[in-house]
Amino acid sequence: ADEVTLQLKWVTQAQFAGYYVALEKGFYEEEDLDVTIKPGGPDIAPEQVIAGGGADVITTWMAAALAARERGLPLVNIAQPFKSGGLQLTCLKESGVESPEDFPGRTLGVWFFGNEYPFYAWMAKLGVPTDGSEDGVEVLKQAFNVDPLLNKQADCISVMTYNEYGQVLDAGISEDELVTFNYLDEGVGMMEDGLYVLEENLEDPEFADKMVRFVRASMKGWKYAEENPEEAAEIVVDSDETGAQTLDHQIYMMGEVAKLTAGSNGALDPADFDQTVATLLSAVSPDNPAITEEPGEGAWTHAITDEALN
Amino acid sequence: MDSVILALVVWAAGTFVAVQISRSPGHDTLPARIAVPVVFGIMLLVMWELLVKGLNVSQVILPAPSVIAATFARSTPTLWGDFLQTALKGGVSGYLIGCSAAFVAALAIDRVPFLQRGLLPIGNFVAALPIVGIAPILVGWFGFDWQSKAAVVVVMVFFPMLVNTVQGLADTTAMQRDLMKTYSAGYWQSLFKLRLPAAMPFIFNGLKISTTLALIGAIVAEYFGSPTRGMGFRISTEVGRLGLDMVWAEITVAAIAGSVFYGLVALIERGVTFWHPSQRS
Amino acid sequence: MRNVLPVLTVLLVIVGIWYAAAIWMNSAWTLDRADGPLTFSEIVTDTMSQDRPRLPAPHQVWAEFRKTVFDTKVTSKRSLVFHGWITLSSTLAGFALGTLTGILMAVGIVYSRPVSMSLMPWAIISQTIPIVALAPMIIVVLASLGVDGRAVPKAIISAYLCYFPVLVGMVKGLKSPDAMQLDLMKTWSATGWQSFWRLRFPSSVPYLFTSLKVGIAAALVGTIVGELPTGAVRGLGARILIGDQFGNPMMIWSALIAAAVLAGVLVTVVSLMQTAAMKRMGFAR
Amino acid sequence: MSVIEAKKLELTFQTNDGPVHALADVNLEIAKGDFVSFIGPSGCGKTTFLRCIAGLETPTGGTLSVNGMTADEARRSRAYGYVFQAAGLYPWRTIAGNVRLPLEIMGYPKAELSDRVARVLELVELSGFEKKYPWQLSGGMQQRASIARALAFDADILLMDEPFGALDEIVRDHLNEQLLSLWARTEKTIAFVTHSIPEAVYLSTKIVVMSPRPGRITDVIDSPLPKDRPLDIRDSKEFLEIAHRVREGLRAGHAYDE
Amino acid sequence: MSVIEAKKLELTFQTNDGPVHALADVNLEIAKGDFVSFIGPSGCGKTTFLRCIAGLETPTGGTLSVNGMTADEARRSRAYGYVFQAAGLYPWRTIAGNVRLPLEIMGYPKAELSDRVARVLELVELSGFEKKYPWQLSGGMQQRASIARALAFDADILLMDEPFGALDEIVRDHLNEQLLSLWARTEKTIAFVTHSIPEAVYLSTKIVVMSPRPGRITDVIDSPLPKDRPLDIRDSKEFLEIAHRVREGLRAGHAYDE
């Protein structure tokens, strides 16, 4: 069997259910692949891992991948299982935020580590300064949990529909106590989890062939997970070596993730790519530029999906 | 390959120079004591530069020193701001609070042997608590700004400082204590005239250990939430953006700040404990 | 043994303060969520049993600790013993590596002036570099060198924190023989090897053990730190991270308690070894 | 008037090897103004007895009164100056600082301090070394500084444990003379431990010979020598006679002469 | 045949206060089998001179030859036994272990070790204490153990720096006798530092009187006493004459007698 190593962007959870399902269900094996899934974590930049040769293929957000590309690491999108994005900014109603116009003077929690580009693009689009000045917003580097909102240390925090948003609800705050902004709805949505490889590797036909089989099996996994969310969640919980994940939460997550993967057969829609690029370029934020110029043709390819999905 | 050979040559040359200086008659002078590590450091940097360039190591894995230096020069305002936020506001304030609290606690404990026997063993456990576990909790309690970083630093430096101070206060010889007894000296008299001076080498040991802990603590705490400035914030953010040159520029700041901080305390130590055999070479 | 009573007393006081702090810190949430005014006892009851307390009460942590330590099979990944073992094995590997490095460097520093002059300042500088910044790079570099898996990088990170106290202690220890003891060796025209094994090493033993105690605690901290960027997969560090990400404070606290217990056990083991060695060497009085 | 009075004094150290009888059935009376030397083989309890007098050690039997009080009360009333067997200077204080230390603790008026320090340093011939630190002095000079420290304040009772052990004969003779004249001048009561027979005989009004296992007093010799003692008194017949008696007493405490 | 020969020997320590002339223009010849005592006020360079002979200190001027070699070569050929001013036993070794240490280092055959150790411990009357650790012994016993350690191996030259300083007169006398008989038996060359005039005179064939600032030799006295010396030789006229001469020489090195 051919060996493939996949580096995830974050810890083992239903966000990556498709891959775990494909592994557990033997879809990879059917394609004669021996796949190793490396969970991520704080401090793990998948882009850096693939550059160091620690992985053959990674999942990451498109903005981060394009940023890496502009910094000289030629990443290529070979598949896009997530059709839409789950990134949101959620605010406590009692803080008085009702629309983006209310942001100035507020404290907003933001994820960094390559996840901050959508936020800065949005603020640039709104024309709200982020340097903590009078009419701007106060930005907090938010860690991994939703405590800042519960503790009222921030007026709004970043959440994923499939994870932190559920945690906020679980903590006992009802939906009508919240005001939530979806980045897609605000017109600054960007492509989230896609599969990326190094450009030079793709030139090797053998590697390309491996990727074809990998994407085919992965998408099979994703579709299986969408149809069997409870089983998928169970597989994820079983695959989690920390033993800390709860089935309930993973089932919730799987349900929400399924909404994001639903529209994708795995092939990147060039329009989505262009839209992400356009958003990034339309709102180049001076201190946080993801990209400053068109990434060019090489940033994505249908070569793999075309073959995998025919 | 050439650059690997060149690196080896640099290594040989650097070693030779360092050995020559340290064997020279003036090896005990201050310039020599500075020159040797500097030569050693420069040698490492040159080898690093050569190897990274020669072996085509990706800049997103390990940038060359020249690139780091350029970034450092270009970003001094940012670096300075981060330094103020983390090292001065978080680190130094936490250091001062933590060390003085530990000092006062040591004096209190010292009067009550029961407390000493109960608290010190527990101190060993607490000292082994990983900051990565404590930091998120303290950020939750004290907020995102430097106060929570200072709190992490306080927790980190408290026990090393406490243990050293308590140990130091006990480090008098029987004869020195007997002398105080024959004078029928009171508690405070023997504290100020005997036990505190005798404890100084230990206290400074604690203070020195705490300098590096303070800086590291303040930086790590920023991983668990921070404003958009600070050395830890910059490092964690830039790793995610593959800005490894900036990461190393911050590491350089940390190394310089840490060494200066340590050196400063060591300098004060030299002045205060000039009488101790370890300070008389 | 005579320490038992004081230690228990101090523990009791800590638990008392802990309870008080839990009430104080968790009451904000209680009051925030309340529909009407609450009596004090209602507040106390609520603060003792929140799902996401700011500070979990000791019995909540204990319940989680008991569940994951005693009521779960140790081979299960839900067992804290299992994760403690993962952390322990990396700690021991890192400790061995760090101790060895520390001792070798100390020998170099004591025996060679060039080594001492060039290495010592850099050893200090190495400790001013935040390990969390280096950790991801260590992993990536190791991976690109073909070293895969989590054990080696974790051990290296752990050794990075552990070697320094050992180095400092051993330098002190190897330099502890006084001038007369060294001169005596000289009058016998002992070789470097002989005076190392018969003088410098034995006199460094008390220092060695003292620094080993610090070193093993540092190695444990290093391992847990190393468990975050190595993919937070197993071990106490991973539990802390996941507990944090999924808002489960009891999980964080019980992992912290487990780390403290582990540290206590390790330090005690080194202490026992120290007592035995000192007795054998006649240092005991 | 008796300043120090020990009756059936006993001190047993409990060690892991079993009890060590450091002092057993020690009876001694020291009058005001006496100069008492203690002599005896190593380990016979000389230091222990001095420490009992100073209230640094608690006897396990018998009674000990100092100035009519218990030893501990006497210690609290600052009745003693103690010179330890080793110099024991505080390394972080200069020589002058070390000598000043007891004065500071006992609250002597500020104005007096430097005068007193200068005077006693003069006495032990250390003028000019005020600003040096202990480790900058030879062993003998350190010992002299520690003597100066005990003389700086006005204690009625001076306890000296082999103060001149580390000094050569000439310096020793000189300091012996100085000590005698100080004693004559101030009427202090002095208890003095030494290993040197001539020194004991030369200095004392009373010589206490001790013997070990258990530590006890085997002989108390009242010296017939006059108070005024030039150095060459050491060649006198009386002197040699006393010395001989001391030597015999000492020898009895050793194994190999029987 | 001269074993040790110093010509215009000079040693200056460089300190931050400026140079200290520990030895200046020292000329001395020691023949094989000599027993040479060094006496002089504290700080006159006795220890320093012994250390030069042992190759532990490098003279800054003049020449020094030992057995026809440099001091350092002699040290390498293991010509010396050195007894330091303080006992300096290794605390992690028993008394027997301490005495055995130099034998191990010099590679004496295993079979011989325990015999030799037993013999020298017997000599200094420490039989029965083989298994004790240094801190379980009194100061005097430790000093004797350190003497035994220097005697355990066959060094031609024995350098002893105030070996009996911490002992009382009786033990001292006894060890003096023992040392003399050992010396007579083995024909070792012995260099011996002491503060005691009678000891120097009693033991030596040659007495070297030194004086400080700069450290130099002021007198070298060849003793007319016979090799066989009972303890009461100390009352003989010759003895007292030499003692007087030494005392005068010593006094000249001190300030307060002029």
Ligand SMILES: Nc1ncnc2c1ncn2[C@@H]1O[C@H](COP(=O)(O)OP(=O)(O)OP(=O)(O)O)[C@@H](O)[C@H]1O
């Ligand atoms: N703290 C102690 N614990 C146990 N034994 C002790 C202690 N102090 C002294 N001894 C023992 O008591 C005895 C008397 O000791 P002391 O120090 O009084 O002797 P000394 O006459 O002063 O001897 P030296 O001339 O060597 O100073 C010795 O046998 C000694 O071992």
Ligand SMILES: Nc1ncnc2c1ncn2[C@@H]1O[C@H](COP(=O)(O)OP(=O)(O)OP(=O)(O)O)[C@@H](O)[C@H]1O
């Ligand atoms: N390492 C050193 N550095 C500087 N000065 C030194 C050193 N060792 C000795 N001296 C000085 O050299 C002089 C001679 O010292 P030495 O130890 O030889 O005296 P000594 O005759 O043995 O005295 P004592 O009778 O006190 O042992 C002294 O003035 C001393 O201060």
Ligand SMILES: Cc1ncc(C[n+]2csc(CCO)c2C)c(N)n1
């Ligand atoms: C250091 C770091 N901080 C935050 C995120 C945010 N983030 C992006 S995707 C995702 C999964 C949602 O459950 C999360 C938490 C991250 N990846 N790394």
Ligand SMILES: [Mg+2]
């Ligand atoms: Mg004594």
Ligand SMILES: [Mg+2]
């Ligand atoms: Mg000397």
